[in-house]
Amino acid sequence: MTSATTRIDHLVTSGxxxxxxxxxxxxxxxWIVGDDTEAIVIDAAHDSAAIEAALGGRTLRAIVCTHAHNDHIDAAPALAAATGAPILLHPDDLPLWKQTHPDRAPDRELADGQVIAVGDVELTVLHTPGHAxxxxxxxxxxxxxxxxxxxxFHGGPGATGRSFSHFPTIIDSIRERxxxxxxxxxxxxxxxDSTTVGDESPRLAEWIQRGH
Incomplete structure (x- = not known):
């Protein structure tokens, strides 16, 4: 089933x-998910002004961070200041968050199984550690x-070659969640690019063998 009123808007920012x-x-x-009156932003990257413009005057209910690498959170405090929306982050990523924003903590914690409602849809939080x-x-x-x-991603798991990441953990997260x-x-x-679960599922064994 699809929503009658809630839509997904897509913006690409660079940094x-x-x-x-x-x-x-x-x-x-x-990603901006919402209807004509309210929305949430998923990953406030690089350009607060562009994200605010894409909201088109809608009330921003939350800035949801999928993780705390700087390219996904660098515009979050500015967007929060401009809109009054809270920043939501899983607490396990606080060490990464503090590398970028040492003087501004997130406002609320994300937890596995938590439900975020916006418009007429609900989004369920799935904790998927590994990339972070x-x-x-x-x-x-x-x-x-x-x-x-x-x-x-389209074609495989996120990178796990840097600090705070772990390849076996991301594979477990993808397989199980x-x-x-x-x-x-x-x-x-x-x-x-986007993909589908069905397109990526057959590649799991290949990813594991490749140690990607």
Whole structure:
């Protein structure tokens, strides 16, 4: 089933990702879920003004962080200040958050199984550690969509070669929390193109062998 009034808006913002002494140019997907009056933002990346403009005057109910790598949270405090919306982050990612925003804590914690309501849909928080300890995905069955941040991409798992990440853990998260969703579920990612659970499921053994 799909929602009659709640829609998904997509914005791509550009900036840098920095960790472990390196910095890379990146394009990030920013997802806005809501109806004509209210919305949530999933991953406030790089450009607070552009995200605020994309909201089009709607009330922002929450800024939800899929994880705390700087490229996914760098615009969150500015967007929160402009809109009054709280920032939500899983507490296991606080050490990463503090690397970017040492003087501004998130407002609320995300927890596995928590439900976030916006418009006429509900999004369930799935704790999916591996790319980062507090990484989460947001599953919206009414929209036949899961927002995966950097846990699952078109073609494989998120990177696990840097601090705070762990390859066996991300594989467990994907196998147990994401590939168990209906095959037609659209996977909307933190970077790059969307995919579906059904398209990615057959590749699990290949990912494990590759140690990607």
């Amino acid at each position: 840098t990702f920095s960790l472990d002494g390196g910095t890379w140019d990146v394009d990030n997907n920013v 300890p507090g990484a989460v995905c947001l599953y919206a069955p009414a929209l036949e969509t899961v927002f995966t941040g950097d846990t699952l 994401l590939l168990t969703l209906p095959p037609g579920t659209v996977v909307r990612t933190g970077h790059g």
